[in-house]
Amino acid sequence: MRTVFDRTTINGLELANRLVRSATWEGLGAPDGSVTDRLVEVYRELAEGGVGLIITGYTAVRADGRQSATQLLADDDRLIPGLARIADAVHQRGGRVVAQIVHCGGQASRAATGLDPVAPSAVASPGYPEVPLALTPDGVNTLIAAFANAARRLKDAGYDGVQLHGAHGYLLAQFLSPSRNLRRDRWGGSLVNRSRFTLEVLAAVRAVVGAGWPVMIKLNANDFLEGSTTEADSTHLAAALAAAGIDAIEVSGGTGGSGKLGAARAGIESEADEAYFLPQAEAIRAAAPGVPLMLVGGVRSFEVAERVLGAGVADYLSMSRPLIREPDLPRRWAAGDRRRAACVSCSGCFGPARKGEGIRCVQERGQPDG
Numbered sequence: 001m002r003t004v005f006d007r008t009t010i011n012g013l014e015l016a017n018r019l020v021r022s023a024t025w026e027g028l029g030a031p032d033g034s035v036t037d038r039l040v041e042v043y044r045e046l047a048e049g050g051v052g053l054i055i056t057g058y059t060a061v062r063a064d065g066r067q068s069a070t071q072l073l074a075d076d077d078r079l080i081p082g083l084a085r086i087a088d089a090v091h092q093r094g095g096r097v098v099a100q101i102v103h104c105g106g107q108a109s110r111a112a113t114g115l116d117p118v119a120p121s122a123v124a125s126p127g128y129p130e131v132p133l134a135l136t137p138d139g140v141n142t143l144i145a146a147f148a149n150a151a152r153r154l155k156d157a158g159y160d161g162v163q164l165h166g167a168h169g170y171l172l173a174q175f176l177s178p179s180r181n182l183r184r185d186r187w188g189g190s191l192v193n194r195s196r197f198t199l200e201v202l203a204a205v206r207a208v209v210g211a212g213w214p215v216m217i218k219l220n221a222n223d224f225l226e227g228s229t230t231e232a233d234s235t236h237l238a239a240a241l242a243a244a245g246i247d248a249i250e251v252s253g254g255t256g257g258s259g260k261l262g263a264a265r266a267g268i269e270s271e272a273d274e275a276y277f278l279p280q281a282e283a284i285r286a287a288a289p290g291v292p293l294m295l296v297g298g299v300r301s302f303e304v305a306e307r308v309l310g311a312g313v314a315d316y317l318s319m320s321r322p323l324i325r326e327p328d329l330p331r332r333w334a335a336g337d338r339r340r341a342a343c344v345s346c347s348g349c350f351g352p353a354r355k356g357e358g359i360r361c362v363q364e365r366g367q368p369d370g
């Protein structure tokens with residue numbers, strides 16, 4: 001039976017336990033998208049905290065795919081030495097680090113990038129006022145290549161793998177969504193066509209990085225938006241990703257427009273509130289039974305983590321906000337202090353990052369300000 005402190009491997013990558021730091025924008029990148037000293041510190045501290053796998057904050061594959069001027073970029077070889085500092089800092093402390101790569105598509109910000117956002121169709125995303133430009137077929141192919149080039153740079157920088165950001169309403173999720181992808185070409189219309197972009201990104205990345213380097217995905221099982229992606233769509237894509245050799249699927253849900261049903265929910269007070277994407281994880285598990293599955297969203301208790309693993313629904317439990325407050329939570333649990341994570345799920349950690357100060361827990365300093 002699976003337990004939290006099992007040692008496992010994902011496509012040859014050895015992990016010390018089944019706890020994952022889910023991708024978390026740090027708000028600490030330099031305006032040119034390069035790595036800063038404070039960012040290296042964040043990752044050093046996380047690695048010292050003992051989490052089995054660290055997934056970095058979403059790193060844009062192209063400048064027009066950014067949401068803020070503090071988001072990392074991997075669009076140029078000049079950024080490789082800085083990116084390598086994060087990988088080195090984690091490895092020096094015995095950790096493992098996978099970079100999350102993203103294009104924010106219609107959820108990118110013209111105000112932040114000075115560039116027009118692009119998306120499958122010229123449809124505004126719920127919660128995001130800007131109307132993006134629809135990608136031409138050449139534009140789609142160029143973007144697929146941008147994902148592959150970014151993955152190659154991250155491999156060169158010494159990362160242990162990449163995670164494609166297919167969740168939370170960003171570009172890959174926009175292609176899958178029936179309400180945001182209104183294309184009539186090979187990337188739109190049928191579920192097979194709406195799945196194609198993500199599968200082509202995976203194939204292009206794989207062609208560049210080779211078979212033995214982990215390529216994972218964070219996938220929205222349900223957007224919780226009227227007319228958008230549901231399990232009817234995501235289970236099809238999960239099965240296709242499994243057939244195409246994805247190395248792990250992290251199950252998430254919601255977008256910036258999903259209100260209370262977003263990715264980072266409030267009010268995780270009892271064990272029953274925890275692991276709120278469990279039903280969606282069960283659906284993805286059934287569709288892609290052989291693929292290592294990570295479950296994110298509201299995991300706060302050691303007991304809940306063990307129960308989910310024991311039931312066989314997931315192979316890994318991912319956390320974001322708890323590790324902002326307590327980067328050493330895995331070490332604490334390993335040492336026998338199994339009390340629940342101190343995180344109160346207020347999401348106040350976004351506040352300082354939006355002000356350019358970088359993420360931090362606001363509880364330790366009093367009331368949430370974000």
Ligand SMILES: Cc1cc2nc3c(=O)[nH]c(=O)nc-3n(C[C@H](O)[C@H](O)[C@H](O)COP(=O)(O)O)c2cc1C
Nearest residue numbers: 022023024025057058263264296297298319320321
């Ligand atoms: C400050 C902050 C930044 C986040 N940045 C990302 C990100 O870059 N990529 C991503 O996939 N999810 C991001 N998320 C969502 C988390 O990875 C996670 O899916 C969500 O917070 C639910 O997990 P939790 O309850 O353990 O926090 C972010 C969440 C927070 C609070």
